Amino acid sequence: MSLPKIEVRIPTILRPYTNNQKIVSVEALTLADLVSELEKNYSGLGERLLENGELRRFINIYINDEDVRFIGSLTATLQAGDSVTILPAVAGGC
Amino acid sequence: MTLRISREFVNAILEQSRSEYPNECCGVILGPEGSDLPQELKLMANAAQSPTFYEFDSKALLALYREIDDNSQELVVVYHSHTETQAYPSRTDISYASEPNAHYVIVSTRKEIAPENEFRSYRIIDGAVTEEEVEIIST
Numbered sequence: 729m730s731l732p733k734i735e736v737r738i739p740t741i742l743r744p745y746t747n748n749q750k751i752v753s754v755e756a757l758t759l760a761d762l763v764s765e766l767e768k769n770y771s772g773l774g775e776r777l778l779e780n781g782e783l784r785r786f787i788n789i790y791i792n793d794e795d796v797r798f799i800g801s802l803t804a805t806l807q808a809g810d811s812v813t814i815l816p817a818v819a820g821g822c
Numbered sequence: 823m824t825l826r827i828s829r830e831f832v833n834a835i836l837e838q839s840r841s842e843y844p845n846e847c848c849g850v851i852l853g854p855e856g857s858d859l860p861q862e863l864k865l866m867a868n869a870a871q872s873p874t875f876y877e878f879d880s881k882a883l884l885a886l887y888r889e890i891d892d893n894s895q896e897l898v899v900v901y902h903s904h905t906e907t908q909a910y911p912s913r914t915d916i917s918y919a920s921e922p923n924a925h926y927v928i929v930s931t932r933k934e935i936a937p938e939n940e941f942r943s944y945r946i947i948d949g950a951v952t953e954e955e956v957e958i959i960s961t
Contacts, residue, residue, distance in 0.1 A: 739887075742921040774842050778884040786918050795880040815887055816920035818866075821846055821875035822912045 731755035732808035734762060736756045738773075739815050745773035759789065760802040760810060777814070823954040825899070825943040827851070828961045830879045836939045837927045838865055839903035846876040849895050851899035852890060860898040868902075875914070876902045899943075901927035908932070909940035911951050919946035925954070926952075 735753050738746050746752050754769060756762035769773025777787055783800070789796045790813040796804045806812075831851060838847045848868050851860035864886070869879040878886070890896060900921060904912075909930040911919070919926060922945075930940040945952045 739920070740932065741922065786920075788883060790880075791886055793881075793884065795881075795884075813884060815883055815888070817851075817877060817880075817918060818848070818883060818900060819870070819875070819877035820902060820912065820915035820918045821870070822907040822914075 731757055731761075732806055732810065734806050734808075735811045736762070736766065737811070737813040741816055742773060742776060744816065745770045745776070756806055758802065758806060759791070759796055759800075759804045759812075761805065763802070787821065788815045788817055789813070790815070823925075823952070824946060824957050825860075825927070826957045826959055827860050827899070828959050830961050831860065832941055832958055834865075835901055835927070836861055836929055836941065839931050840901070842868065843931050844873045844905055845871050846873060846903050846905055848876040848878065848900075848902040849856060850886070850896045850897050850901070850902055852893075853898040855894045855896045858898060862895075873905045883910075897921050897924045899930065900924045900929050903926055904930045906932050910943040911944055911946060916946055916951060922947045927956075932947055941942070 731782050733753055733755050735751055737751055754762055754765040763777050765776045777784060791804055791810055843885050846868055849865045852862040855861040866878050866882060867945050868876045870877045908926040926944045928942055943954050945954060
């Protein structure tokens with residue numbers, strides 16, 4: 729059985745890792761697999777998404793319309809045709 | 823670098839900072855991709871509802887980026903207010919800043935300078951802060 733192919737949208741700040749491609753595609757069954765596939769194909773990118781093995785606080789990742797934090801974070805599962813969007817949080821404060 | 827922005831937007835942002843006080847307020851101004859022209863003001867809700875932190879709601883953030891993508895726009899300005907401190911990027915602001923092309927505007931509602939709120943603009947790239955001029959255009 730082949731792994732589902734997932735389209736991943738890359739934010740501006742991370743495009744230096746993907747030769748400025750806005751959308752890349754990888755094969756993965758879970759978000760954890762997807763992150764390690766990204767790291768394998770675009771060295772350094774996966775690392776930018778993780779901190780101590782968890783998703784970084786200031787990176788938001790969505791599967792279709794769902795923030796992955798509400799659907800299992802790295803254990804969230806993927807299906808063929810899913811679209812993953814990575815966005816830096818817009819946040820700050822004094 | 824200079825941020826050129828209409829008086830109308832400056833007033834609207836200052837007004838929002840006062841009306842959401844004591845919490846921080848936040849929002850963006852969109853413009854055509856690559857234009858550096860702040861044309862469309864969007865007040866965003868501060869999901870943190872805090873006097874010391876702001877964060878766009880995650881669903882609202884996704885909707886915003888989809889809209890930008892669909893319309894070939896970009897975030898020309900990302901702004902928020904500091905409630906009791908000067909309008910200068912904090913360590914938190916710097917660590918979260920991730921739009922190298924955006925003007926990061928900070929306004930302050932601290933009492934010692936009210937009612938003339940501070941309105942200042944910065945570039946924040948790879949952790950380096952550069953203040954820039956703000957040219958307010960009368961419309």
